[in-house]
Amino acid sequence: MIFVSNPQIENNFKYHAPKPGQSEIYEQIREKAKELADLIDEKCPKSREASLAMTNLEQAVMWANAAVARN
Template sequence: MNVETIEANFRCDRVPTADQAARHRTILSEAKSLAITIEGLCPDSREKSLAMTKLEEAAMWASAAIARSEGGDEL
């Protein structure tokens, strides 16, 4: 990993556009829906905990793809 990649990955001045914010909300809403389904259908277990963690990670990385790949307005 080079310094430019590190700088890009740890920027804190990203402000999402209206379209990006809407897509972030859609991702979180869909992930929440699946989390509720998993909670209702799966017994408490290590596997269920891992599924929830991976779902949170997937939503986070999907949002990062929007933020990092498309940028946004600068502060």
């Protein structure tokens, strides 16, 4: 039996070397996210909700960078 892998799985689980200009995009995304993280840290009471906001912001950065790398 011959196994044929799903192209989306192949793409999602391989190394994506940065293409020209991508490093700058990653930096812009991180910079804007850090601005929001600083605002959340400054204005939100220290709480579970604030921690979740930070965690989800980190996830948003990761997925945004993955979108740039994978597509």
